[in-house]
Amino acid sequence: MMQWLQLKWQVVDSLLPFLLTGLQSTFEISIIAIICGSLLGAVLGILKTLDSTILRIFINTYLHVFRGTPYLVQLYLIYFVLPSLGIAALEFDSFSAAVISLSLYTASYVTAIVASAVHAVPPGQEEAARSCGMSKAQALFYVVVPQALKLTIPPMASVYVIVIKSTAVLSVIGISELTRQGETSILRMPGDTMFIYGLIAALYFAYCYPVLRFASWAESKVGDKAL
């Protein structure tokens, strides 16, 4: 038993720095995608609630395309198909392809959350703001959006967990994030395949679990008001 522990500890000791650089890369990519995706999603979500049929059709098409196809397919489309169109700006390296596809994927979730949160604010709020002499834009930005923002926090946290977990898929296009680093470690130590995958799972758990706990804590604070 002691010997087994010592052997495993040697594996952990020699691989951990390598895996931690992978975790750092996972962290960076997921944070960039979460920030870009949330900003894009917030803008699209607010635009979706406006009374514009063309905008709504455009945004709904985007939502259905990105929520109706697996992330793996989206990644392949952005990494392999777009460069073959022959437009220089679309010839991404693997890192930008990863960040762009993940941001668009995040934004598709955030758009739906923001739109339903804006809808969940009682219409009396906007009417009251309009009757105080605010313009439509003022009513939206000073009255409706601040109230909607609170409602978005719990579902946003769950989406961020989905995004963090999706970064594992990026290993297939050779981004050296946690999963990829793990696969490389397994090439070095093929005898400990299961142990290394367990280690990777533990690292992902350490990153995602606090976010999940935050999501359920926020849900208990905000309550499930119409979302």
Next chain:
Amino acid sequence: MSWLLDIFNFRIVGQYADVFLDGIIATLWISLVCLVLSLFFGVFVALMRMSPIAVVWRIAAAYIQFIRATPLLIQIYLIYYGLPGLIGNFFNETETGIIALTIHTTPYMAEIIRTGILSISHKQTEGAMAVGMSKIQTMYYVILPQAIAKVISPLLGQTVVLLKDTSLLSIIAVFELMGAGLLMFSETVIATESYITTAFCYLTIYLMMLIISGYVQRKLGGANAH
């Protein structure tokens, strides 16, 4: 017509039509098996999660949290490399994939079913017990049918996620829709047609699911409107 062939060579796609058809059938088949299994086990995990016995609900909670906080890809690898070590080479790739996806989907289904069960009024249980039903009978005949009817749309939403998740099984060499796209790409080396066709097939499945869930919600919405 040649300008269209330059942009999208549908003739090559036509040659692979039966491959994609097989892929769609495999994806639907794998998803269906996983759906049935994960609903079945999901009910048990949900009941375990609500158990008053600390050991039982803690095991269920730990399982749910572990699955929710780790990526599906890692879970697939753990099952794919771990299962043969535990029970020998008993399952082929597709069966291993189905096991991994079921293990992944069950906690999500369990959480949805648990919300449904919690939303059923306590009077239903009391009423059932008053007419002499046992606990198991109450759950099976009174609570579960109402609970599942209430959460049918989140369950369908999770089914769409499950359909999309089958694409990751292509990484462990299971043949399904994504595998069909990868096969066409490896044989023809044209990325555009291979992957756009794959995406198009997934979108078709997704739209079919949207229509089905709209229909189900209309049907059940009448019975559920209080």
